[in-house]
Amino acid sequence: MALLSRITSILTLLEGPQTLGRGRRFWSGFALVVAAASAYPLFADGYDVGNNVYFFNWTFMALGLCLIWGYGGSLSFGQTAFFGIAGYAYGVLTINLGDAYGLTLFALVAAVLISAVCAAILGYFLFFGRISGVFLGIVTLSVTLVMERFISQTAGPEWHIGTARLNGFNGMGAMPSLTIPWPGGPIVLFPDVALYYVTLVLLILVYLGLRMLVNSRFGNVIVAIRENPQRAEMLGYDVRKYQLGTFIIGSSLAGLSGVLYTSWGNYITPASMGMTAASLPIVWVAVGGRSDLTTTLFGSFLVLIGFQALTIYGSQYALVVMGALLVLTVLVAPSGIVASAVLLVSKRWMRKKPQSGEVS
Amino acid sequence: MPILETRSLNKWFGGLHVTGGVDFALETGEMHCLIGPNGAGKSTFFRLILGEHLPTSGQILYNSHDITLAKSYERIRRGISVKFQVPGIFKALSVGQNIQIALQHHVAPAELDHEIDLLLSFLNLKPAARQLAGNLSHGQKQWLEIGMAVGLKPKLLLLDEPTAGMTPDETFATGEMLQALNREGVTVLAVEHDMAFVRQIAHRVTVLHLGKIFAQGTIDEIVANEQVAAIYLGEAHAQ
Numbered sequence: 001m002a003l004l005s006r007i008t009s010i011l012t013l014l015e016g017p018q019t020l021g022r023g024r025r026f027w028s029g030f031a032l033v034v035a036a037a038s039a040y041p042l043f044a045d046g047y048d049v050g051n052n053v054y055f056f057n058w059t060f061m062a063l064g065l066c067l068i069w070g071y072g073g074s075l076s077f078g079q080t081a082f083f084g085i086a087g088y089a090y091g092v093l094t095i096n097l098g099d100a101y102g103l104t105l106f107a108l109v110a111a112v113l114i115s116a117v118c119a120a121i122l123g124y125f126l127f128f129g130r131i132s133g134v135f136l137g138i139v140t141l142s143v144t145l146v147m148e149r150f151i152s153q154t155a156g157p158e159w160h161i162g163t164a165r166l167n168g169f170n171g172m173g174a175m176p177s178l179t180i181p182w183p184g185g186p187i188v189l190f191p192d193v194a195l196y197y198v199t200l201v202l203l204i205l206v207y208l209g210l211r212m213l214v215n216s217r218f219g220n221v222i223v224a225i226r227e228n229p230q231r232a233e234m235l236g237y238d239v240r241k242y243q244l245g246t247f248i249i250g251s252s253l254a255g256l257s258g259v260l261y262t263s264w265g266n267y268i269t270p271a272s273m274g275m276t277a278a279s280l281p282i283v284w285v286a287v288g289g290r291s292d293l294t295t296t297l298f299g300s301f302l303v304l305i306g307f308q309a310l311t312i313y314g315s316q317y318a319l320v321v322m323g324a325l326l327v328l329t330v331l332v333a334p335s336g337i338v339a340s341a342v343l344l345v346s347k348r349w350m351r352k353k354p355q356s357g358e359v360s
Numbered sequence: 361m362p363i364l365e366t367r368s369l370n371k372w373f374g375g376l377h378v379t380g381g382v383d384f385a386l387e388t389g390e391m392h393c394l395i396g397p398n399g400a401g402k403s404t405f406f407r408l409i410l411g412e413h414l415p416t417s418g419q420i421l422y423n424s425h426d427i428t429l430a431k432s433y434e435r436i437r438r439g440i441s442v443k444f445q446v447p448g449i450f451k452a453l454s455v456g457q458n459i460q461i462a463l464q465h466h467v468a469p470a471e472l473d474h475e476i477d478l479l480l481s482f483l484n485l486k487p488a489a490r491q492l493a494g495n496l497s498h499g500q501k502q503w504l505e506i507g508m509a510v511g512l513k514p515k516l517l518l519l520d521e522p523t524a525g526m527t528p529d530e531t532f533a534t535g536e537m538l539q540a541l542n543r544e545g546v547t548v549l550a551v552e553h554d555m556a557f558v559r560q561i562a563h564r565v566t567v568l569h570l571g572k573i574f575a576q577g578t579i580d581e582i583v584a585n586e587q588v589a590a591i592y593l594g595e596a597h598a599q
Contacts, residue, residue: 017453224453227450228448228451233433235436236436237433237465
């Protein structure tokens with residue numbers, strides 16, 4: 001009984017004041033979206049399905065930034081640093097260890113942990129040094145740019161870890177894809193239907209897990225710190241520890257993106273940590289609405305798909321459009337275009353019902 | 361036994377001597393008001409007690425523990441709580457959540473909802489529990505902040521101009537609430553300009569002037585002190 005009530009009390013955190021969407025209506029919509037996403041491979045070519053996993057790969061990094069920036073109020077411009085660290089770590093580990101015995105899964109966990117440790121070290125100096133606001137953005141951006149520069153000059157044969165060559169600006173390739181050991185023969189997660197489902201399940205788990213996190217006591221405190229760090233400290237919270245914890249979780253999610261991306265394409269380049277790459281997550285999250293997980297997720301999908309379409313038809317203009325989109329968001333809908341649309345619709349809805357002033 | 365004691369507490373900001381060797385003792389269970397003209401160093405003294413500034417020299421003792429170098433949140437966890445002059449509430453969170461954040465680290469999860477309800481009723485904020493704190497009226501924000509400070513179940517409550525912007529009725533009600541808390545054993549130290557309020561609650565009054573303790577005593581002794589009138593009350597009455 002005690003266990004049961006404990007599980008229910010944890011599950012109630014799926015809904016809460018920190019997340020948009022509650023009640024039967026929202027969860028029916030959620031079920032519909034999941035059903036549609038699950039049914040999609042039945043109606044599409046396996047090659048396209050595998051290609052479209054690409055969009056899922058990035059959303060973990062976006063959700064991580066949403067947590068650090070939207071909920072925690074610290075703008076990290078360096079999500080791509082942890083993306084790159086984990087991506088390269090996965091490459092180095094799997095090239096050396098091979099793909100038998102589930103070692104790629106070990107490499108996935110190890111690579112994400114390595115990015116988490118790096119985030120802990122960087123975050124310690126940032127938050128315990130009381131660096132905040134724009135300076136946090138500048139330092140994290142510098143870190144990702146330094147990483148890019150460093151890896152870019154490792155083209156020579158002397159730059160290798162075990163049998164894995166870093167390959168400088170050419171990028172590191174030929175690492176094995178994630179492989180699940182299975183009695184009837186290992187399942188290799190090439191960009192195909194199997195990988196699609198694994199990534200989809202992972203995304204749903206991370207999304208629901210983050211919903212519970214932000215509605216928990218921890219989530220309350222990180223939002224309180226965003227609102228008024230001095231008051232939070234004067235209520236007995238060690239603000240720095242909460243900020244560091246948030247930063248580590250969010251950066252690890254960028255690391256997860258890095259591993260999934262590297263395994264998906266069997267390839268990673270230093271450009272994935274460069275200026276352009278570093279600014280894109282900010283566009284996704286800002287456009288969607290950084291202070292909510294759901295709007296961030298939807299916004300990121302929309303922008304990623306739009307960006308992809310533009311890249312195919314308009315090549316370099318895609319980046320200009322991204323920049324314009326960010327400027328437009330800041331000027332017209334600072335809380336995010338998706339978030340503003342949701343609020344507008346829900347306000348209309350509330351007006352029909354005679355209750356007002358409540359937090360939706 | 362004093363709950364709070366400062367020993368030759370000094371704070372320099374560059375060449376400015378803002379707190380000048382203050383020896384101050386706050387007895388357990390007392391209600392004490394700190395007064396003084398603008399720039400007397402009242403706020404700095406508060407910030408030193410709270411750990412927002414560290415003193416240049418001197419010592420701060422809380423229940424005989426040296427807390428001179430303790431972090432702010434450690435001091436709060438030892439039983440100090442503060443209400444700021446400008447309401448320091450979490451505007452984008454609901455009223456109930458504001459209270460929850462104040463309560464959640466010392467109230468058992470099973471009792472949390474009940475305790476939040478109790479405190480909200482006490483503050484007359486129960487109907488507004490689900491409203492965003494940023495949408496409250498000024499008076500309600502003050503009450504919410506008082507509720508958060510009180511919600512920590514402090515042994516020592518620091519108040520920076522608790523009645524700023526309140527009507528005389530609200531000021532009186534605040535005084536009564538503080539006296540009720542005091543009867544339950546909370547020691548109160550308040551910076552206050554409103555002399556009627558000081559007269560209502562203070563057992564003892566300390567006058568700060570140019571960063572030093574200028575006079576100390578009951579409100580009647582302070583009012584009767586001509587030197588105090590010259591530096592402070594004279595100005596206040598002239599307004």
